[in-house]
Amino acid sequence: MRIVAIANQKGGVGKTTSAINLSACLADRGIRTLLLDLDPQANATSGLGLMQEDRGSLYAALVEGEDVHNLIRSTHLSNLSIIRSHQELAGCEIELAQAGNHLARLREVLQPLRSLSVFDYVVMDCPPSLGVLMTSALAAADELVVPMQCEYFGLEGLSKIVHIVQQIRECGANPDLTLEGIVMTMFDSRANLGHQVVNDVRGYFGEVVYETVIPRTVRLGEAPSFGKSIIEYDPTGKGAQAYRALADEFLRRRQPA
Amino acid sequence: MRIVAIANQKGGVGKTTSAINLSACLADRGIRTLLLDLDPQANATSGLGLMQEDRGSLYAALVEGEDVHNLIRSTHLSNLSIIRSHQELAGCEIELAQAGNHLARLREVLQPLRSLSVFDYVVMDCPPSLGVLMTSALAAADELVVPMQCEYFGLEGLSKIVHIVQQIRECGANPDLTLEGIVMTMFDSRANLGHQVVNDVRGYFGEVVYETVIPRTVRLGEAPSFGKSIIEYDPTGKGAQAYRALADEFLRRRQPA
Ligand SMILES: Nc1ncnc2c1ncn2[C@@H]1O[C@H](COP(=O)(O)OP(=O)(O)OP(=O)(O)O)[C@@H](O)[C@H]1O
Ligand SMILES: Nc1ncnc2c1ncn2[C@@H]1O[C@H](COP(=O)(O)OP(=O)(O)OP(=O)(O)O)[C@@H](O)[C@H]1O
Ligand SMILES: [Mg+2]
């Protein structure tokens, strides 16, 4: 079982859209996937058409000792399960910080899932901050995928998160965390800045950057309003093609050459 | 002196772009404006071409007792000053929470600015979270402007922040906080969803929603990479026209009928 964090402290870069659609594409390939909504704003939960529920989020496991298995729900997609979020998750920011050793808590809570071998992948949608939930996700993950908007502010955010990965590895919280990939999102081919940013990032990070670039498309913004992944909502469109290509590229990297 | 928070816990909705450009337009009208960068990611600081500096952010005043006046810097625009941000500001999330009565601290720190009457407006760029910095901004502000992306996830975020404003008023932290306005951002006229979202928001919030809608334009994304506001970078473009219209509408509301 591999735990993948979809993270970037910059807001609105496509974390949730990528978490939902990458998970849906993996599930569609027959891979048993668990989507973990770690953002108190619960966009991944509602983007798949699900309701929030008190004590239905990881808060119950992280703070109240609930068994993580009781939080798992199925989605309308076969092979895709979810642990939903709820506003209560915001309480973790303070309560885990006060409990001490907060970086290890999420890792502990997810450990039983590894032993049970029910899922091949756990995909974590992270909030746009450098707070407790996001850093716990980095401490619990095997690998990190960073969605990045092809914009000026995106570049600053990228160097920041790369620095944080280094800190998490070096301080011992998660020495094995790897930066699995950077995915360029919301690419607008008419904007010079977009092309420049993609070139800068590829120039600096090389092969870590996925070949697949997610284009900005109207359908990708619409799909969550119907509670659907892009591959159900608009299966032949550019957004679906891009996320399928991303999922394939993601899987190819996981296989030894 | 009026303190205006530009806030929305949802990421990437145009808070920083609106804080920079609204401030620049106000300054351009001769209004003495102070831009306060309250986001540890410091996008407003770099978007105006400024460098971050240790002890150069509000952290020094909030936590270390520094006089707020010593943090004020000029920008390359006349009538526009700035208090920059720095990564150190992230420390406030924990340290202010531990100090107790954190909601009042920012208000206290900004009080000397009111008495000195050096500025007509203080515009605060807030981070995408419901943490200490953002709620302190709501507790310190006279009014709140909420930028909102014309997308499905934007609607959920909006009802959340409206609810929080109510809580801040009712718990006594800031009984006079008003929701000054909602500005629809990154509007893409080709997307049906955009039109629907604008209609829904106007239908529900009526006159609170500004008539001015900020269009999605390539230039608005490029301007910060040159450290410029839109009215310097592309003065005749649609982005500049929209932010000027927003500034005028903002000012008209402030005048008694
Ligand atoms: N490729 C795309 N084309 C068009 N719209 C997109 C695309 N990707 C994401 N969006 C839309 O852009 C907005 C931001 O995307 P999303 O919510 O996935 O980002 P995020 O990084 O999860 O944001 P946050 O930091 O708030 O969690 C959403 O309204 C989403 O529907
Ligand atoms: N109207 C617009 N047209 C095109 N691009 C825009 C527009 N408004 C903002 N942008 C770009 O979209 C991205 C997000 O905008 P911005 O950083 O202002 O949002 P934010 O709400 O401050 O984000 P965060 O939640 O991370 O602080 C930035 O790269 C910005 O340059
Ligand atoms: Mg998200």
Ligand SMILES: [Mg+2]
């Ligand atoms: Mg911002």
